[in-house]
Amino acid sequence: MNVRAAAPVVSARGLHRQFARPGGGSLEVLRGVDLEIRPAESVAVVGASGCGKSTLLHLLGALDRPSSGQVLLGGKDTRTTADGELTRLRRQHVGFVFQFHHLLRDFSALENVLLPQLSVNGVTKAQATDRARELLDAVELKDRAAHRPAQLSGGEQQRVAVARALANRPTLLLADEPSGNLDDESTEPLHDLLFSLLVDQGSALAVVTHDKRLADRADRTMKLRGGVLHPA
Numbered sequence: 001m002n003v004r005a006a007a008p009v010v011s012a013r014g015l016h017r018q019f020a021r022p023g024g025g026s027l028e029v030l031r032g033v034d035l036e037i038r039p040a041e042s043v044a045v046v047g048a049s050g051c052g053k054s055t056l057l058h059l060l061g062a063l064d065r066p067s068s069g070q071v072l073l074g075g076k077d078t079r080t081t082a083d084g085e086l087t088r089l090r091r092q093h094v095g096f097v098f099q100f101h102h103l104l105r106d107f108s109a110l111e112n113v114l115l116p117q118l119s120v121n122g123v124t125k126a127q128a129t130d131r132a133r134e135l136l137d138a139v140e141l142k143d144r145a146a147h148r149p150a151q152l153s154g155g156e157q158q159r160v161a162v163a164r165a166l167a168n169r170p171t172l173l174l175a176d177e178p179s180g181n182l183d184d185e186s187t188e189p190l191h192d193l194l195f196s197l198l199v200d201q202g203s204a205l206a207v208v209t210h211d212k213r214l215a216d217r218a219d220r221t222m223k224l225r226g227g228v229l230h231p232a
């Protein structure tokens, strides 16, 4: 696909994010971030611990709002969009994969992939179940569908997390050190999945990683330093 021809899935302009310091004063983490990601495009974000990578992903995915500047997600400005509408926007457009899987521990792998779909208008439980089975099959966990997170290996938990993130067919997948917690053997298959499943459905990917092999697979790599992005 000619990614330049398509409208951005997400676009950030002049993003600033500051936090109140517990002792008083403020900490300016992002100081003018510009970034556009188009359908089927992948961007790796690298940078030192504490430089604001997770903060940036949260802003791109409308989990948080910028202090100033603009994030346009699905054409909507997240800073001025009301809470309820923002939740809807996030469900419609965004999938997240975190370093630690964040699966619901009292639910099976199948339920973890099925449940987020039920919050989307018009999806029946039967449809959500079919989709969850299809995704668990795609991440090669068909025979672990009834297992709870504690009954899965770290690599398997992350594969369920990927299946869950893709359940609502997000236009944007955000992955925050998705293999940061995995052993070497589980890492490569997880990266394969992220890319093969994304390409299949034309989603955009922003991935924070310390893994050079993962960063090298992305279309481009950006380094966050001093609160702004630089080409890496």
Ligand SMILES: Nc1ncnc2c1ncn2[C@@H]1O[C@H](COP(=O)(O)OP(=O)(O)O)[C@@H](O)[C@H]1O
Residues within 6 Å of the ligand: 019, 020, 021, 027, 029, 047, 048, 049, 050, 051, 052, 053, 054, 055, 056
């Ligand atoms: N809610 C918050 N309140 C205050 N400081 C925060 C908050 N969230 C993050 N920070 C600070 O912002 C900086 C960037 O955090 P983060 O985006 O998690 O970094 P990274 O993901 O690059 O390691 C860190 O110094 C962190 O302590």
Ligand SMILES: [Mg+2]
Residues within 6 Å of the ligand: 053, 054, 055, 176
């Ligand atoms: Mg982080």
